[in-house]
Amino acid sequence: MSTDAMSIDAIAGLESDRLLLGRTSTAERLADVLRSRITEGYFEPGTRLSEEAIGGALGVSRNTLREAFRLLTHERLIVHELNRGVFVRMLSVQDVEDLYRVRKLIECATVRAVTEPPGERLAPLVAAVEAGEDAALRRSWRELGTADIRFHQALVTLAGSPRTDEVMRGLLAELRLVFYVMVEPEPFHEPYLTRNKEILAALRNGDGRGAELLLESYLDDAERQLTAAYKARAR
Amino acid sequence: MSTDAMSIDAIAGLESDRLLLGRTSTAERLADVLRSRITEGYFEPGTRLSEEAIGGALGVSRNTLREAFRLLTHERLIVHELNRGVFVRMLSVQDVEDLYRVRKLIECATVRAVTEPPGERLAPLVAAVEAGEDAALRRSWRELGTADIRFHQALVTLAGSPRTDEVMRGLLAELRLVFYVMVEPEPFHEPYLTRNKEILAALRNGDGRGAELLLESYLDDAERQLTAAYKARAR
DNA sequence: GCATATTTGTCCGTATGTATA
DNA sequence: CTATACATACGGACAAATATG
8 A cells, every 4th residue: 555755855845935935824825835736746646745744844833734734635635544644636537527527517507508798707718718829829838728727717707606616616626636647738738729719709609508519529528538548547 | 893702501512512522533523513513503603613612612622623613614614714713604695696506506407417217316315305204294393404405415416426416515504504594494494395205206207307497496486585584684 | 092801823842542564 | 563653632832913991
């Protein structure tokens, strides 16, 4: 039952974040630092996050660190095993399938409800598409992925439901963990930029049903691609 | 800026839960105790939960108690204000509206997907209806409310999505806070038992679309009734 | 507006229990 | 089975923010 330990390098790298800790609630700032370390793949899925090592490196007490762990646990980025500690979440193929099942449920229902041109309310979607195009031009694939996530987050905002927004935020945070199985992010995200633009065009015309169909095939394809990558990696 | 203090009685009442603390993780057991105290209306919405008073009454340290608070915060049962402490959540009319918006989204999508008789998978729904009938006979209105919640939780389980289940669990936990504006729980929950039976009958026939229509009007009526009670109470 | 008391935020040291080599 | 490492939980301490008179 091997559980990968954090590399010495990963712990040492935390030192540079030390200065960032100095504004609001310590536990939340701590969670911010760890969250980006995880979603950027710095801590790989499966690694154990040692209370002592991280607390020592960042200069915070274990009590405070544990509060930060609680926050990240509820975001599903780490898992907590009693008396064993916390580990960076490892998603299974079933998780990916469920993630896309719920995305389809929420995103499709949201665009389906669009029956007339939303006008200015599409501004965040336009901004996300533009950020994506910019990132693609600069061949900045990580940013392209971020822009894609922003687009779909903004899409759900059209429903005007705070709770739906929050659920979606959680789903997309988990999805970032999945994206790290894609060693070559370029061919993955690039085509979806075009498809986002098509969805946006349909919404602009108030054609929610058309947008739903585009979105459904978008999500089906993405899911297929990701689960295939997962299975290939499981060799 | 008055914040209702906990009554002496409420603190003293906690002592009886002391013996229950003795199995798994202290913070989680602690959260279990507090959760039932809150959802059963023992701690009314808006009351501040004093670290010292509760920790003292239950015989746990402040650090452990704070971990339990974190858990409940993420269940949205309490809210945390920096340097002020934690308070039992007070839901607004907007919250109720959002709660029902998301319920409609999830529950309707779930039953709509039913196209053939689910057979044995309806067993938990049948059990919830029977528990409701039993509670109604015994005029046990609290249990009737619990059975209603169980029915709708079981309904969503038909979708076979762990994440959807969890979202629904959270929504229904919040809803319990809302039910406490209903001073007379009897006339509220009773008619919905009949409607649950109708929904169950439609599902048994594999008529997902029919069940969706019944469910939609169920949720519309419940929302109207609750928001009306809220507004009346705000005088 | 000011001073005081209360309460939370954060940290430390330590004892105990649990998992694993 | 023993030893080690680690998480769990407690109690105490002080700083910082807030509430109260």
